Amino acid sequence: MSTESFQLLAHDQKYPTWDISPSQVKQLAKELAQKETELFDQIAKVTDPTIENTLQPFAQFFNENSFPENQLTFYQHVSTDKSLRDASTEAEELLDKNSIEQWSREDAFKTFEKLNAALEKATSTVDPESLRYVSKTLTSFKRNGLALPAEQREKVKKLQVELSNLKVQFSKNYNEDDGFICFTEKELAGVPQNVLEQFQKIEENGETKLKVTFKYPDIFPVFKYAENADTRKAANIAYGNRCAENDEILAKIIRIRYDIAKELGYDTFSDYVLEERMAKKKDTVLDFLDDLRTKLKPVAENNLKELKELKKADLEKRGLASDDNFYAWDFNFYNEKLLAEKYQVDNNKIAEYFPLQSTIDKMLQFYEIIFDIKFVKLTPQSNDTWHEDVQQYAIFQNISKGEIEHMGAIYFDLHPRTGKYGHAANFGLGPGYLKQDGKTRHAPVTALVCNFTKPTKDKPSLLKHDEVVTFFHELGHGIHNILSQTKYARFHGTSVERDFVETPSQMLEYWCWSKDEIKKLSSHYETGQQIDDDLVDQLIKTKHVNTGLFNLRQLFFGLFDMKVHTIDTKEKLSELNLFQTWNEMKDEVTLLPSDGNPTKGYASFGHIAGGYESGYYGYLYSLVFAADIYYTLFKKDPMNTENGVRYRDIILKRGGSKDIMENLEELLGRKPNSEAFLSEIFG
Template identity: 55%
Template sequence: MSISTPTTPPNWDHTPEQVIELTKEFIDRYIKLNDEIVAIESPTVDNVLIPLARHENKEDHLANQLSFYQYVSDNKELRDAAQEASRLVDSAFIEQGMRVDLYNVFQKVNESKDEIKDPETKRFLEKVVTAFKRNGLHLQEEQRNKLKELQKKLADLGLEFSKNSNEEEGFELFTKEELEGVPESVVSQFEKDEESGKYKMTFKYPDIFPVLKYAKHQETRKRAFIGDANKLKQNAPLLENLISTRFEVAKLLGYSTYSEYVLEERLAKNEKRVLDFLGDLQKKLTPLAVKELEKLKQLKDEDFQERGLEIQDEYYIWDNRFYDNLMLEKEYQVDNAKIAEYFPLESTVSKMLGFYERIFDISVVELKDDDENKKIWHSDVKQFAVYQNINHGSPKNEFIGWLYFDLHPRKGKYGHAANFGLAPGYLKEDGETRSRPVTALVCNFTKPSKDKPSLLKHDEVVTFFHELGHGMHDLLGRTKYGRFHGTNVPRDFVEAPSQSFEYWTWSVNEIKSLSSHFETGEQLDDDLIAQLVKSKNVNGALANLRQLHFAFFDMKLHTISKEEDLRKVDLVSLWNNLREEICLISNGGIDTYGYGSFGHIAGGYESGYYGYLFSKVYADDIYYSIFKKDPLNVENGMKYRDSVLSKGDSRDVLESLVELLGREPTLDAFLEELGL
């Protein structure tokens, strides 16, 4: 097999000093370009827009890479330098984005936009001009300066919120007796506190989730839940400040609410459509959730009776994961701990990559330690070269990008699961060759022990498939300009491809193919797979109401239109009361600061969390229409790639969906999946 030579991947050996130095040089080049553009007497697409596009194409990867260190480096000085680099870049972009002289040049070019023949180039110009307008270039100088300061303040607050999250090191101490029910494989990985001899449960996913799911003692779960909810209390005032500052920004720009400002460029378009969508979903889900809750409460009563405990009137928020899991075990014979034995990380990842390799006719090759192209930021990281098999099986393979996996928790590392697009793909100046993307999956799965490999619970398999879906969206992009590449699509669509890929983890044949017992190599038996698939939407209404809680909390904070209403906002009450009202589950009279961990609302998803549910409409339609009958159909996979994934945001996403589906998207599959 002939394989095209990969491009050189990024180096990962920067010092903190180099991060700052390279960032300043990056900013200087950007300002120099803008100064040159402003000096042009007769601005055109060729001498203004194309130089900007080429600059973005070549330069943006550097800013992404230097910023990325703050999420993954085990060197605190390097993490701090990366955060400072982000602050410097944000500040420079805000300054340059509010230059009236620059805006005037692009306005002149925009006057002749109808002469532009290439649709993607025309879209690029429209996006640039729109961004200037949304930066308040129509305002008087005093107002522009005020807006500039507000935008910088927002950037700094977001960075501080994120830093607090990444640096979080809280824990709860428990005795072995208090951890009764938690699998020994989990407890054995807990550090022991030298002073008390108790087990230290951190709030990292591999620690907190098993305790909430398996700990038999309600008081243990309660302490774990409350501790986790309050672990980032210091972020509470930051969010208050973010909300009030966003309110000021919206008013300065002439919008009634910040949500109106944000949604203007989203598929939803306006807050009424979002609130109607969420409200209608709540009405449909609530009756079903009430029934689910009744069954869970009954299960709790039976459990208390069996253990000789006094039955409680309430079903508490810290009860939910435990009794949800108990229901799966008792009524569906789904033993999550047992199932995890069939998904050892190494083989599961290999087989998971195999699905994507087949569907999209690609090859994913892991680099060995002696490969000169292997460049990683930590010894835990795996690096892959990805190739597109041209013409479905031609002996010649085309290199299409670099893929990184950073899968285990460590001090200072980003604590959730996410895909980071580090370098976009784009068409080079020769109009023929392409610069290839670099993308990274950052997750927090249990580390292997002396006795066992890292074992993935099924929900972690789903998470991995989801994040790898983002990675594939990135790798399969084929746009002319980097700013439209891969996942650079509207926020209320960006989750749709990944959500559509989650279905493979609930498909009978695919689950069996993925599974391999860590000791025997045996696959999951058919009965257990059938029960697992049957359990997919168990308590699904309650799970979706939880998502609605996040979405409504987000929207309520960003649809405030009057200053007096802003002053009345009590985040603690809103967060806790809204959860009880929507999720139907008691807080036990205890208010927590869970929104301090709500990273989405601090950066990127403000007035946008609804997008997880909104995009699922498209995801479900895609899977039901294209893949449900034949999940591994290569022709349909290539069609999905060519119609949607490769196009990124180079054209309207709805246009891509219509090309794929042969019609406008509908709610039918979404409602069917929810059982409505």
């Protein structure tokens, strides 16, 4: 099938539009909330519940309204219009409050209780995904306090509304952060010229300075290349103290989570969260993290020894006073120097081989081969995306078989701007589902939101290798959302156990460390030539350079998260000092002290505020599954379409419609194990 035919087929599809005013956002949110209330009213009136009169209308509502709701709340992360971002935040607060209200209704809960009891007694011919939906819905009600007396249930509801509002405010503060730090050009010695050119010049006390924002393309080069330790220190401390207004918000969030868990009968908030995770128990998580820390610490200490020697030699070479200490702001600088001097890896030179658009095009070709799919770039009209920089692609499946099936659309929003979400993430905007006719599917839409350097008049946007890995990772989430084919939106795509959700993306990162694949991805922005073998070989050797220190940093985040969510008494909660806990644990666990310069880094720890609470360990936990899948299916032949399609149809296609451990055992032909993970990390 020709490219032109795919283009015509893609443009025949119906995709969302993005033209809306702040007042419309608020009005639509009110209408959605009203519809949800009417749904629960309807469910509550059912006296003899069946799949047809209870589950089907219930599931249909959430099938059809997931995208409208997600679109309204998505604007706060990407819109250039502050009034629209504010309206989006208000919409989320309103919708969350109403949702909590409805999911706290005893009358609707009783209907589902009756339905579940009837299904358990009967020899049911109901499909497994519908049975799972009923069971999960009942669990959701119970986790909202529906098994509690009325007074206690009302208390839980109020706590949840307050918690929801705080989480939204935390996220808003983070997205709206416009912090910066200023340096003279002399203070920024060592930072590449092309980076210096992107900084805004301002006058401060009669002196020209460069404004370094806390956006990734600005601040990270300072961490990595500024030769002046005082500059790196100042940047590190300022960056660590951004969003300080979230300090008290997070403290309140943790207190409310404790209260909710106790009201629901759990020992700790972690017990409440982990009940719905693969790990199940806090002891499983803590044992995993403690064991990993024990194994990582000697590796990290060796990493540190080498970096200290490098620092000593560097200071001597530059005629500076010796310093036997190695601080948090030294790590990125000397890590970069180690890569350059020991491994001859110059990340700025490597970036020349990965111009953004060329790399994206080649990356999409990889995914096309592995999963037997086709990306078709669309030409958006003015209201087809939320910003002029956004790219849109349609995706089709089963190309080799000639059974071409439209799967959905994906958006790429890749450059930083004021008010935009500051990390890299995939937002599953609209889940797919089986329509009421039982034959046709509603196609999903998803969005990658990243913050890569913008192109200039002289150069395209050039990706560092770690940014290539980041894009590959986030695209993995996007593809999970697009290739999933569940009956219900409730289980679509990444709606899996939170401590598995990173596995598909982490597994795909391996392609960025495979020699043949790196070369195929590369194309020098001036000559078009592939990266040479020697540079690739040296790059691959750096995959686990300083892996001990890097993973201890991840471990610190996970341990801090568990620390604040495993508090089991009011006395311990009242004694919790986030500032002290964060800084003491950070120095102790990471082995990179701050020399008595504590920060409020937890105030910008977005994961812990919403989404990964008592779940950040999942980034390390899921690496075990990712390594096992890659080593078993792809290590010998990364571009094997047969294995890719098998993985696609067992893991990605099923989303959360089936227990993930059953899927893993089917895919691997055995229970997953940690052998590949340990081999990968420790050799």
